[in-house]
Amino acid sequence: MGKIAVINITSFGREFPEFVEELEVNVGKVEKFILPADIPVEELIDLLKGYQYVLLGNYPYFGETFFKQCDLKLIARHGIGFNNIDLKSAKEHNIYVTSIPNEIEMYAVAEQALALTLSISKNIVVADDMVHQGEWNVNRQRIMGIQLTNKVTGIIGYGNIGSCYAQMMQHGLNNKVLVYDPYLSKEVADKDGVTLVELDELLAKSDVVSLHANLTKETTHILNEKNLSKMKTSAILINSGRGDLIDEKALIKVLKEKKIFGYGADVASVEPMLKENELLTLPNVIITPHSSIYNTDCMWQMNRKVVDDVCLVEVGSKPNNIINDM
Incomplete structure (x- = not known):
């Protein structure tokens, strides 16, 4: 035994x-x-x-x-x-x-990424708190959001989960999908109706950027201060891959300076997340505890x-x- x-x-x-x-x-x-x-x-x-x-x-x-x-x-x-x-x-x-x-987890993780995308775009957490605090009509500018239909979604890492999320954004919200993935063939991209681009172009053109890459030496901090600065100020960043795909210090800086609209994640660089992590103090951030599969x-x-x-x-x-x- x-x-x-x-x-x-x-x-x-x-x-x-x-x-x-x-x-x-x-x-x-x-x-x-x-x-x-x-x-x-x-x-x-x-x-x-x-x-x-x-x-x-x-x-x-x-x-x-x-x-x-x-x-x-x-x-x-x-x-x-x-x-x-x-x-x-x-x-x-x-x-x-x-x-x-992958097929066991992919829909669960893609759904979580979608839920985070929608929650950030509509300021759902802030709006819910307003109602609970009796502030139905108080400072409603706090919940001014972003409409996602007919926008551009950029996906970094087009594996099982990335492609599943792409379908949701493509067919559910009529988004054009840009993909950065050095291992994806043009034939597969064309079949799926997505457009292969370089990372700089994806960051500059996307209204939503969603990370679905594996964490490797090459992808660690693939989004650093330099790359984050290339995103639209109205863009939403989603991470359901791994925390270290993003330089968190640089991310906190761009969020505080409102250089992107918001950040939604199911992962963090250090898990469990430390209470003193400054991301937890920012109103334009939603983080779930690595719970996509729940x-x-x-x-x-x-x-x-x-x-x-x-x-x-x-x-x-x-x-x-x-x-x-x-």
Whole structure:
């Protein structure tokens, strides 16, 4: 029998306790842990001694030092990102790494990006607060918004989620869609009715800019102070990719100086977000706690996937959606 550690996934088994029961009947003891992103690797090694399986959230980081001294057979990411795992090292130590297939999450994340876009454009949070404070007709200029129909949407990263969001903006709001993605072919762009452009052109022409790129060395701070200054002062910026796609210090500066209309995000450079982060003080910002996937349809499928991975490895089979080439 194996031992399973569920790390930084508060949702696992909460709405669907049958998944925890299934693991404990078929595999072994399930323990849940909430760990800081910066937990020392020695502490992580000690904590997970004797565990064969980890179901993992967005942090902490698992690298070479950990893999040299662990008993793991599998790390199953409860998500699609994998920047908190050294895939090469995991492979060298014969540890499977799996993730959630894009199609499970893509509609949930794209819907969240759309919800943030609409909420920023209509100042929904400010307007709701006005009503609750009894300020129905007080200083209504606070909620002067932007109409989105027949505008231009720019998408940075046209993968499963980016293309899904593009369809919503294109067909739902009749937007022209510009795309910056060095890996996207013109044939696919033409088929989808979107226009491939360079980043500078996208930033200059878009009324909405939405980030859906993976976080890599090349995309870290892809939106820095120089690039943010190229956006329209009436533009909305959305980030449902990763916090470090944007230089947050530069973002705070342009928001305070009203050089863009507003910012909506489901991610942050440091998660959980620090209370002293200045983004939290700005009225033209809406941030949700990395919660795009929090709907019953998506959560059931994600829980089912990681449980299947553990059960497959326990009986000597390969799990599904392996991302480290084993």
